[in-house]
Amino acid sequence: MPGTRPGAEAGSARVGEAITAGDPAPHAPGATRLWRHPGLIGFLLSRSLSAVAFQVQAVAIGWQAYATTRSPWTLGLIGLAQFLPMLGLVFVAGQVADRFDRRRIATLCQLVEACCGVALLLASRHHAVSPFFIYGLMAVFGAAKAFEGPSLQALLPSLVPPALFSRAAALSSSLFQTATIVGPSLGGLLIMAGARAAYGSCATLFVLAALGMCLVRLEQPVRPRGPVTLATVFGGIGFIRSRPAMLGAISLDLFAVLLGGATALLPVYALDILHGSPFWLGVLRASPAIGALAVSLVLARWPLRRRAGRSMFAAVAVFGVATIVFGLSRSLPLSILAMMVLGGADVVSVVVRSTLVQLNTPDEMRGRVSAVNLLFIVTSNQFGEFESGTVAGLIGTPASVVAGGIGTLLVTVLWMRMFPTLRRLDRLEDRPD
Template sequence: MQQSTGAAPTTAALIPGEQQRLLRHPNLPAFLGSRSLSALAYQMQTVAVGWQIYDLTSSPLALGLVGLAQFLPMVLLVFVSGQVVDRFDRRLIAAICQGLSALCALAFAVASFTHAITPAMIYVLIALFGTAKAFEGPSLQALLPGLVPAALFSRAAALSSSVFQTVTIIGPSAGGLLYGLGAGVVYSIVAAIFALASCSALLIRLRQPPRARDKVTLEAVFGGLRFIRSRPEIMGAISLDMFAVLLGGATAMMPLYARDILHAGPWGLGLLRGAPAVGALGVSIWLARRPIKRHAGLLMFASVAVFGLATIVFGLSTWLPLSALALAVLGGADVVSVVVRSTLVQLRTPDEMRGRVAAVNMLFIGTSNQLGEFRSGTLAAGIGPVAAVVLGGVGTVIVAGLWMRLFPKLRNLQRLDEEVA
């Protein structure tokens, strides 16, 4: 576990200069470039895939199956990927995975240009993409804590989140606009961006700590899960975030809402996809300048409740500006939960276990995102999209209240830097 490098007042006093020093760090720009370019390509591809498969099938269930196809490799590989990330060069793993993502996008482009694309082909390529993500996500998560001192990690995480949210705003809008030129055009650009992300990852020059080379045992494989279960505040934060997005996530329904409820084209889908990132960016910038200093646990629970309420508003809205505003509020609330969770997970985990813990964390995130999309799609096919989204938002609010009782240590969490110390 990383040690605190200073008391909270000292950290606050160093903030302006430290931010500039972080940006001048020889490895942080390369890390941010790799992560942000990968996120940009992912967002563009998500818009194209969502619109394309709904255009081919007009089925909410098909939208859900896209999420399931990406989720299954993550489940099957969660313990393998953690071991790999803890034993080998994390920078190289990220670069290889981003290269594989580029090849998947290139296959999408060729199939689209030749009009050979089918729903089955989309599911297979998304599953391959999910396989790459199963290794890329933990490797990038485990890299960041080694770039900055522990006392400044929450600020570096907020900075990384700001850059991430910026490209998450640009990506869906760009994907929606470029889709007007054809799906193949979008996928070709996505492939090029993933390739650039891979090159950026290779520019990171870290002196890697010695990697474990001992015999792989069941105890080592399941070490990440066991570690999380032994920390109730971490377990509570991860599971709360998982169930909130699993129940309240409405992203799978966005192509349906854009076309059939809000009567907008691909550009409308891009607007909806980018709206959560607008709110998240604003909150990320605020947290970078004013880190959470009191009532971190209560703020996390409040943000999850707001996330659920915003989901309900989105589900009921038939007006595009109101829908976009609800999604912006949703994104802003979500980033508070993300900052608290990521700070707890990253700073309280020993470096030699970060890959395994990050892999389990990615499984929880994948469960909430991709499996949440499958839940939304299947439920919408049965009771209708509006009822499915609203019911999910109500469930999120209920979970926030229930988790406050189940995890008192998380509820009573105060300053994140004090907890790290």
């Protein structure tokens, strides 16, 4: 859900998300042992810096594009420009991640993303930023994210022993949420200083992220060098289809966020509905991550030990209700609170889905399975932005957001009937299928 994946990693958002389940109440000796794996330090540094850069860029582009055009359609097309290349490349990217050095793939992608920041900086300096320029550059950015996402998702399990994986994943998730809080707020402040300051900072942070990935050291496993066939490229689809609980968790997140996502429309709310400044746009974008971090800390102390499936459905329903409240709100404090609740509910879905994906996938399949998972995330985020901008352009922004929240509630009820295996899922450590 977009609370932890604003505008994308969403990464972007959710693009490089990690689980917070398992044994998340680390004892001091176990936590100490984590730092004996230097590859993990470089990975966490790189991922955190990249997440901050992504959020700064998302705030800057969203504010600049909407302030120039005053059109929700522009915001939707920015999401579509990122979505289309990721849709076309994500399966190839998964195959690449399973055949080549994942560290080098991630490093190269981060350098390409830094170049996008430099291009935005130069265009802003010469007053040459137009909507079509942004669309083209975001297409390049989306292509880089298509390769970076599966590589990062598949890399973490290789950096620590299985006994320490849940603690490493919990630490990675906490740092990512912190970056998602810092990034939008920093972006709001930087855009007040000027677009060049924001884009220059993005480029610098992406370069530092690439340098952090260069610090990652691990014994590289032998990668398969057999012929590439359609069966191997699309192997992740067959793997997920054979596991109904995993398919249900991933697809529930897809449709709930596709309908209920309001992230792309935050510039409209900040500027026209709540009458705020770029700083408050940054605060609104950071609010889901604040809620997500709070809930992830709670889950780290009191993990989902029972009724994981029902907890996921309940969290998605809360996500839908929070979306409706945000859509109707005309109060800045209430809007911030609604986004925080939205982000907190998102974490429960992330825990269940990511646990099923990461701990039930063999290493030689992780790149391709992560690519399918990324495709669902990207569809919900980037294509969701296009859907949100298009519907808002047709029926108005508040009506679009409220209708999306209602749609999320309907999807939750439908998925409970379609995927009884997921609904009955009890312990996350058990194999559900």
